[in-house]
Amino acid sequence: MNPLQNLLDPAILFFVFGVVAGLLRSNLEVPPQIARFLSLYLLMSVGLKGGFSLAHSGLGADVLGSLGAALLLALLVPALGYLLLRKWLSRFDAAAVAATYGSVSATTFIAASQYLAQLQVPFGGHMAVALVLMESPAILMAMALAAWARRQQASEQGGSVASTPGLGAQAPAPSHWHVVREAFTDGANLLLLGSLLIGWATGDQGKLMMEPFSGALFKGMLALFLLDLGLLVARQLPALRQVHPALIGYGIVGPLTHGLIAMGLAAMLSLPVGDTILLVVLAASSSYIVVPAVLRHAMPEAQPGLYLGLSLGVTFVFNILIGIPLYAWVVQRVWS
Template sequence: MQSFLDPAILFFVFGILAGALKSNLEIPPQISRFLSLYLLMALGLKGGFALAKSGLTPEVSISLGLALLLAVLVPALGYLILRRWLSGFDAAAIAATYGSVSAVTFITAVQFLDTHGIAYGGHMAAAMALMESPAIIMAVLLANLVRRKEAAKTGATAGATAASAPGPLSKVMHEALTDGAQLLLIGAMLVGILSGEAGKSAMQPFAGDLFKGMLSFFLLDMGLLAARNMGKLRSQPPLLIAYALGAPLVHAGLALSLSVLCGLSAGNAALLMVLAASASYIAVPAVVRHAIPEANPSLYFGMSLGLTFPFNILLGIPLYVSVAQRVIPG
């Protein structure tokens, strides 16, 4: 219950209520974009400062390795499950959405750990950056495989199949690996590592003092956006709604098992659980809409933003942290 009294979470709830009431309250897109970039820059700096202090420890290497492993396992598992009920294109798009990560969910989790005095490693920001792209690349490869199978059934030539594809894989990979938000996070982290403790002191008013207020403002906007996308799910099959709420729990459980097996701390395990449980609603939909135009955007976008994101912000984060603390001794 205490997590619901956090100002950032309360602003998110307020945004959902305002959106449900069809209020004309709106955050201009330019401001929303600025807030998103600010949060990523501040998070990258915090991670860089922490890495400059701790150095490259075994837990850092293990955490990053587990992040990459989950970035492959989660979309692969999602595709195998969803392919039973959906077309190959929709299954690949949803698998990519849930295989990638939500930066805002991760940032909210970091703030939650800070508020409750739970230690974690700044390198987990790097884990988030590593987990964003593999799912997109896997989805595009799966979609191309589906196209070839459909072409074989219809007797289309290889040239016709290639012509129907939205673009070369190299272009999609370039977009996935050079996304501006991801590059900003990595660049800010490098700045933090290079500037160290002196940089931390200099940037404290920007990356520290303002962080909570900026996050609250951004979550207000996310609450409004989530409320407006919940209506799109009314016509969707109950199976997809169950997946949007159940998959995060399964993915978080997988991350916790790997964390216990590899000896991660409770704080790092909790953040790995949050990353595995989150679903992208910005980077992946933008790329997938171009790379897999055959997929239905209302499915992967509506599920991630209308259900999974609110679930993780309101219930998931405190649940994952509590379970990690109970399973992993402090």
């Protein structure tokens, strides 16, 4: 399939339509509770499909290799990102953006899975586990970087930092245990992992019973969810006017670089084509739900409009429209 043919996918076109409608300031909207339901439905469906697939494949060398590579990427990407972003951003903003790009986007993963299904490229159900594993390490690394930055700030000012300019009196940062618990008990992560375990435990019988729910309805639900995300993207775009042009470039070049690193790891481990594509997609994605929600409380010194605007307004749009088919095309050519 030609990479540009992805733009003719109805779900992708609904995303583009949502962006256009938002930019036109239409009153079109998906009610928040409906949007929440769609998110839960998609996560549950992906988890079930992954579990059904995992029941067939088992835990072989490819599975363990993929999960190990995912964990390594979850630590490597934010570390490299922080070192680069410090050229343009404060310690806290650099840590927040690095954590956002070190984590993953479930929606991007779902769209990539659907794209591979269209191409009839098989992939392992364990990649849904990789999605869960890659969500939290970047948050923990950001917390460590934030704690170090606060110590540096206190040392430079000759004492403890009681407040941050523009924030007034600053509440104590949450404990690392609180952040770990919040990251691992996030509802989206739990639903995805729980659905995967249920799919794995029930196997073919469960797949037959759940097929009308997790199969036939999936494409339409994804299209409606992407319509809502298009409207959300349109609301985030004005915040990017104040962003340094180099950061806009990072929102595209960064994911491409992360994807190349993932491809190199996959080549070293001789991973199958489908698993490699999804690993590249995960490495190239960025979080715009879980990580920003945690960082708002765990790192109040950072600017939410910056890390959320870049993730959703630049990287997510690039991956949905261009990135996913591009990654699949490159991997297929290299692996053939």
